[in-house]
Amino acid sequence: MRKLKEFIIEKLIFICGLASIFFVVLIFLFLTKEGLAVFKYVSPFDFLMGKSWYPISEPAQLGILPLICGSLMVTLGAAIISIPIGIACAVYIAEIAPSKIKEVLKAGIELLAAIPSVVLGFIGMVTLVPWVKTVFNLPTGLTALSGSIILAFMAMPTIVSIAEDALYSVPKSYKEGAFALGATHWQTIYRVLLPAASSGIVAAVMLGIGRVIGETMAVMMITGNAAVIPQSILVPVRTLTATIAAEMGEAVVGSEHYFALFAIGIVLFVISFIINVTADLFLHKRH
Amino acid sequence: MFKKAVFILVLFLSTASAFAAKDDNSIQIKGSDTMVNLAQSWAEKYMEENSGDFVAVTGGGSGTGLSSLISGSCDIAMSSRNIKDKEIALAKQKGINPFEIKVALDGLAVVISPANPVDKLTLEQLAGIFTGRISNWKEVGGKEARIVVLSREVNSGTHVYFKEHVLRSNNASGKEEFAPSALMLSSSQAIADEVAANPSAIGYYGMGYISNKQKTIAVARDEKSEYVSPSIENVLSGKYPISRPLYLYTNNQPQGLIKKFVDYTLSREGQEIVVKTDFVPVKK
Numbered sequence: 001m002r003k004l005k006e007f008i009i010e011k012l013i014f015i016c017g018l019a020s021i022f023f024v025v026l027i028f029l030f031l032t033k034e035g036l037a038v039f040k041y042v043s044p045f046d047f048l049m050g051k052s053w054y055p056i057s058e059p060a061q062l063g064i065l066p067l068i069c070g071s072l073m074v075t076l077g078a079a080i081i082s083i084p085i086g087i088a089c090a091v092y093i094a095e096i097a098p099s100k101i102k103e104v105l106k107a108g109i110e111l112l113a114a115i116p117s118v119v120l121g122f123i124g125m126v127t128l129v130p131w132v133k134t135v136f137n138l139p140t141g142l143t144a145l146s147g148s149i150i151l152a153f154m155a156m157p158t159i160v161s162i163a164e165d166a167l168y169s170v171p172k173s174y175k176e177g178a179f180a181l182g183a184t185h186w187q188t189i190y191r192v193l194l195p196a197a198s199s200g201i202v203a204a205v206m207l208g209i210g211r212v213i214g215e216t217m218a219v220m221m222i223t224g225n226a227a228v229i230p231q232s233i234l235v236p237v238r239t240l241t242a243t244i245a246a247e248m249g250e251a252v253v254g255s256e257h258y259f260a261l262f263a264i265g266i267v268l269f270v271i272s273f274i275i276n277v278t279a280d281l282f283l284h285k286r287h
Numbered sequence: 288m289f290k291k292a293v294f295i296l297v298l299f300l301s302t303a304s305a306f307a308a309k310d311d312n313s314i315q316i317k318g319s320d321t322m323v324n325l326a327q328s329w330a331e332k333y334m335e336e337n338s339g340d341f342v343a344v345t346g347g348g349s350g351t352g353l354s355s356l357i358s359g360s361c362d363i364a365m366s367s368r369n370i371k372d373k374e375i376a377l378a379k380q381k382g383i384n385p386f387e388i389k390v391a392l393d394g395l396a397v398v399i400s401p402a403n404p405v406d407k408l409t410l411e412q413l414a415g416i417f418t419g420r421i422s423n424w425k426e427v428g429g430k431e432a433r434i435v436v437l438s439r440e441v442n443s444g445t446h447v448y449f450k451e452h453v454l455r456s457n458n459a460s461g462k463e464e465f466a467p468s469a470l471m472l473s474s475s476q477a478i479a480d481e482v483a484a485n486p487s488a489i490g491y492y493g494m495g496y497i498s499n500k501q502k503t504i505a506v507a508r509d510e511k512s513e514y515v516s517p518s519i520e521n522v523l524s525g526k527y528p529i530s531r532p533l534y535l536y537t538n539n540q541p542q543g544l545i546k547k548f549v550d551y552t553l554s555r556e557g558q559e560i561v562v563k564t565d566f567v568p569v570k571k
């Protein structure tokens with residue numbers, strides 16, 4: 001009886017384990033089936049390199065280059081802001097902070113991760129957007145920069161917690177060795193600990209970026225959604241995710257617009273897949 | 288364990304039957320954001336008078352409403368534009384036969400910030416601004432400042448109407464598009480807020496959203512014509528150049544409960560609600 005119970009539970013867990021893979025495969029198949037249909041209307045080159053996104057015109061112009069550039073611009077901005085702050089924060093928590101401050105900081109960062117993105121977007125719209133407009137003296141504050149700043153807040157918790165883990169897992173003997181050789185605390189951190197934890201830190205950065213590029217609601221609310229190839233970070237941009245979210249409701253099922261949105265989904269899937277695989281490679285290099 | 292299962296089953300069946308029973312006297316309405324407030328007011332008054340009937344109204348844009356009608360997930364679609372041939376063909380494929388009912392008229396107001404000195408424009412100037420040909424306010428008699436063009440997203444009937452009737456000046460084979468640099472905002476309220484806060488912004492939306500935080504622009508067909516501001520009288524008399532019909536679409540000619548509701552919207556009471564929500568009635 002006990003053996004049977006054990007057996008059933010084992011199999012159940014096994015099925016649960018398989019389920020996630022099964023769902024990923026199903027999603028991928030559906031995405032490919034619906035997305036690839038767009039290439040009946042437009043060549044892959046024109047789709048990826050086309051500069052005009054007018055999906056409901058006759059004939060529709062389905063070029064997603066401005067959207068790809070928009071996504072990259074916002075992500076790059078968010079990375080530039082969140083990576084230095086995130087890593088510095090992780091170093092402080094892991095190495096310098098006294099245990100009381102450490103607890104407070106960790107709780108604060110977990111709290112930051114728990115804020116829903118629509119709330120961050122809303123706060124950004126009310127506070128950050130007017131601020132960006134006045135500080136940079138722009139015609140409008142709905143810009144890639146506003147999106148980058150808000151997204152940096154979202155990437156930070158991921159970066160901090162994973163980078164902090166990586167720093168912890170550096171063997172204690174490394175640190176002791178450095179001290180024994182007469183290195184100061186700071187020298188130990190940036191000459192010994194950071195290089196030793198580098199693969200974990202790169203993984204942290206990659207996962208943070210993965211979070212940013214897939215984010216939708218906040219960017220849709222504060223980046224202005226204008227489909228132009230951005231010349232600077234101070235202009236409105238339209239991201240891949242915001243395009244899908246804003247237009248999916250309208251697209252007539254089975255139209256070229258509908259297929260194009262799924263094809264954008266494939267592009268996003270490929271981008272985040274590459275990012276995750278890179279992060280994984282670095283994470284496993286450590287062991 | 289067994290008891291629990293039975294309990295859950297009973298609970299499930301009772302909710303299912305409750306839903307099934309409710310289905311007989313409930314109407315799902317979906318579509319144009321412009322018409323949401325109007326339809327909501329109709330629904331409230333209608334339900335007051337016909338207790339037991341249930342009308343649910345959701346927005347999402349004209350395209351969303353029509354595609355729900357086609358997929359059978361709503362009973363009435365609200366639309367601020369005519370149904371497209373493509374959509375009719377798709378509906379026919381799914382065995383749906385869209386039937387059009389004109390329920391109100393709407394003037395599209397072009398709005399700017401009260402801090403902006405410009406107060407009148409011709410249709411051609413508007414087309415120039417929204418396509419990006421005119422990019423500075425001083426070209427149309429304003430201050431030296433870049434124009435920030437605000438538009439609705441493509442799922443909006445307002446977007447489609449404005450493109451066809453202002454940008455392409457009713458020329459069906461026109462190729463004009465909104466400037467790529469135009470900001471696409473997801474609701475009329477978002478446009479209203481941005482216009483109120485930004486002295487160099489220009490946007491457009493249904494007359495229902497006009498408030499004293501924005502300034503409406505008087506529009507003329509061409510330079511020689513009279514500049515007309517968007518008001519109920521001007522839309523009704525046909526003087527205001529950017530006005531459009533608002534439609535309800537049903538599957539086949541409305542029947543039963545749906546007919547009752549549609550008749551209500553066209554009744555004198557229903558048309559009074561049209562006036563109250565700042566639209567223009569089709570029947571006196």
